[in-house]
Amino acid sequence: xxxxxxxxxxxxxxxxxxxxxxxxxxxxxxxxxxxxxxxxxxxxxxxxxxxxxxxxxxxxxxxxxxxxxxxxxxxxxxxxxxxxxxxxxxxxxxxxxxxxxxxxxxxxxxxxxxxxxxxxxxxxxxxxxxxxxxxxxxxxxxxxxxxxxxxxxxxxxxxxxxxxxxxxxxxxxxxxxxxxxxxxxxxxxxxxxxxxxxxxxxxxxxxxxxxxxxxxxxxx
Amino acid sequence: xxxxxxxxxxxxxxxxxxxxxxxxxxxxxxxxxxxxxxxxxxxxxxxxxxxxxxxxxxxxxxxxxxxxxxxxxxxxxxxxxxxxxxxxxxxxxxxxxxxxxxxxxxxxxxxxxxxxxxxxxxxxxxxxxxxxxxxxxxxxxxxxxxxxxxxxxxxxxxxxxxxxxxxxxxxxxxxxxxxxxxxxxxxxxxxxxxxxxxxxxxxxxxxxxxxxxxxxxxxxxxx
Numbered sequence: 312x313x314x315x316x317x318x319x320x321x322x323x324x325x326x327x328x329x330x331x332x333x334x335x336x337x338x339x340x341x342x343x344x345x346x347x348x349x350x351x352x353x354x355x356x357x358x359x360x361x362x363x364x365x366x367x368x369x370x371x372x373x374x375x376x377x378x379x380x381x382x383x384x385x386x387x388x389x390x391x392x393x394x395x396x397x398x399x400x401x402x403x404x405x406x407x408x409x410x411x412x413x414x415x416x417x418x419x420x421x422x423x424x425x426x427x428x429x430x431x432x433x434x435x436x437x438x439x440x441x442x443x444x445x446x447x448x449x450x451x452x453x454x455x456x457x458x459x460x461x462x463x464x465x466x467x468x469x470x471x472x473x474x475x476x477x478x479x480x481x482x483x484x485x486x487x488x489x490x491x492x493x494x495x496x497x498x499x500x501x502x503x504x505x506x507x508x509x510x511x512x513x514x515x516x517x518x519x520x521x522x523x524x525x526x527x528x529x530x531x
Numbered sequence: 532x533x534x535x536x537x538x539x540x541x542x543x544x545x546x547x548x549x550x551x552x553x554x555x556x557x558x559x560x561x562x563x564x565x566x567x568x569x570x571x572x573x574x575x576x577x578x579x580x581x582x583x584x585x586x587x588x589x590x591x592x593x594x595x596x597x598x599x600x601x602x603x604x605x606x607x608x609x610x611x612x613x614x615x616x617x618x619x620x621x622x623x624x625x626x627x628x629x630x631x632x633x634x635x636x637x638x639x640x641x642x643x644x645x646x647x648x649x650x651x652x653x654x655x656x657x658x659x660x661x662x663x664x665x666x667x668x669x670x671x672x673x674x675x676x677x678x679x680x681x682x683x684x685x686x687x688x689x690x691x692x693x694x695x696x697x698x699x700x701x702x703x704x705x706x707x708x709x710x711x712x713x714x715x716x717x718x719x720x721x722x723x724x725x726x727x728x729x730x731x732x733x734x735x736x737x738x739x740x741x742x743x744x745x746x747x748x749x750x751x752x753x754x
Contacts (some may be wrong), residue, residue, distance in 0.1 A: 368543075375750045430700040437696055443688035448751040452683060456676065456701050459743060463704035463736055467711075 312512065320505055326498040330491075337491040346410040351402050351491050355499035356399035357425070362503065363393035364428055367435070370456030371451035380518065383447050386454055388510035390435040392503060397429035424464040431457035534619045538627025542601070543634065552600045555633060560639045561646060562594035568650045582653030583713035583738050586643060587706055593639050593675055595695050598632060598681040600680070606685050615752060623679065625748040629741075632674040658716050660724050661726055665716070668733035669709035672740060673702050679744040708732045 334351045367389035374382035404422065405415040416422065431453065438450050546553050563684050567585045571578050605611035614624055644662070648655040655662060684690040710728030715722055 366636075375747065408612050422601050427703050429702055434700055438687075438693060441689050442684075442693065443557050443686075445686055449680075449683045449687060452679065452747045453697055453701070455743065455747065456740070459739055460704065463732070464707070467704050467707045467732055 312509075316453055316505065316508060319501060323498065323501045323505055326494070326501065328497055330472060330495055333491045333494050336487075338485070338487045349407040351495045353400065353403040354492065355496040356396045356403065358496065359499050359503045360393060360396040360425070360429075363389045363396060363431070363507075364458065364461070365376045366507075367393060367432070367454050371454035371458075374451045375448065375455065380447075383451065384511050384518070385507075386451060387439060387514060388507050390432050390439075390450075390454065391510055392507055393432035394429065394436060395506070396503070397425070397432060397498075400425060401429060420465050424438040425459050427464050428457065428461055433459070532623070532626075534623035538614070538624060539630040539634070542627070542631035545604075546631075546635070552604070553638065554595050555600065556635060557595045557639055557642055558618075559596055560589050560643055560647075563592055564643060564646050564650065565590040571652070577651040580714055580717070582647050582651040582655060583710045583717060585651065586647045586655070586713060587709045589643055589647075590636060590640060590670065591658065591673060591699070591702070591706065594632070594636050594670075594677060594716055595698060597635050597639075597700075598674075598677045599691060599694055601628070601635075602681045603631060603687050611682075611685060621749045621752055622745045625682070625745060628682065629671075629674055629744075631679045632678055633663075633670055634672060636670045637667075640670065653717050655713075655717065658721060661721075661730075662713065664730055665709060665712045665726070665733065668730060668737055669705050672705045672733055672736045675737060675741045675744050676701050679748055682748065704736055705733065708736070712752035726727055 324466045334348050337348065337351070339345065341346070370382045370386035370389060373379070374386060404425075408417065409415050435450050435453055435457070438446055438453060442449060453481070532566070564585060567581075568577075571581055571585075596751070602611065605614070644655050644666075647653060677694075677698055680701075681694055684693055684697075687693060708729045712726055712733070714727040715729070
């Protein structure tokens with residue numbers, strides 16, 4: 312592991328320990344009160360969830376085009392990140408929705424496309440786990456389709472009715488709410504990079520180990 | 532194009548001779564609708580707005596079954612390898628297979644539509660042209676993704692379970708647009724704008740996913 316990794320890991324740990332205090336210092340939102348503070352974890356994790364999806368899709372396309380296993384390892388790691396951050400998003404979202412919309416789940420464009428994207432990430436991992444040899448390319452195809460699909464789900468559900476607040480509220484936040492938000496975004500982004508790096512490294516070492524075994528068999 | 536036509540004819544000939552996939556798929560689709568009828572029709576009254584959903588669920592379940600079987604047969608006889616070894620461009624092989632599945636599902640729909648209309652007292656046949664357009668566009672989209680995944684899974688382990696696991700999340704837009712579009716047709720007053728929107732969405736889905744499949748099929752079936 313490179314040196315920066317451990318330093319960054321310590322910084323990330325400190326930021327996550329500090330985050331509840333930073334969030335506690337934020338102003339109360341006028342209508343939702345305390346519950347609104349879920350937002351400081353919900354939105355950063357949702358952004359990382361989206362980022363993982365994009366990383367996985369792009370890496371898969373590059374893998375299909377070049378056949379370079381490095382892209383494949385990145386795509387795999389990103390799919391796992393998508394599942395992890397997806398859980399955080401899909402658990403915090405309904406908790407907040409219960410208070411603000413009065414119900415845990417609403418089939419609107421964002422919630423539905425997040426849920427389906429999360430299911431595609433699971434399908435990707437299931438395929439990698441149980442697909443047997445040759446499943447890399449298949450999984451890359453799935454990731455490509457899943458990425459293309461998100462737009463369609465979004466449009467189709469949007470046509471009904473959407474009540475999820477748009478992202479355009481973010482730049483308008485007052486400083487006392489904006490600072491905790493960006494602090495959390497930075498913490499989650501750092502966590503995302505660290506986990507992704509660690510996961511890619513694990514796959515790299517697995518690949519090295521496999522090639523070592525193979526060369527040992529050849530030497531015999 | 533001619534090659535795709537030849538592959539379609541080969542699949543249809545095999546199907547007409549044996550009837551294995553056609554009979555099992557049709558029977559399965561009918562059984563599905565009957566199960567829905569037993570589960571949902573209470574005291575002779577069908578659930579409101581249920582018909583569109585039931586029609587599409589039956590089509591998608593039957594489609595999954597047909598896709599699995601169509602490629603299982605090719606695998607058992609090792610004919611898929613022969614097809615891929617033949618001096619034919621990969622996209623033509625894919626198109627031929629896709630057309631075969633679409634024809635089969637169209638046959639299933641011809642049977643399913645009157646059955647659902649009868650059992651759920653829905654006015655499915657009130658706008659036959661719109662209904663045909665929506666069914667055709669939706670079936671093509673579902674089959675486009677399904678054919679690619681089923682072909683890719685031929686060599687994978689536990690392919691029977693993996694096919695629906697991969698296929699259903701990706702085809703969510705088809706079921707949303709198909710069901711909403713069909714439900715709009717069942718309304719007493721036809722709202723053309725709504726139907727047209729869902730049809731346009733399905734056609735866009737078809738265009739994107741058929742193109743992507745043609746490209747991906749080449750990449751994943753080469754090795």
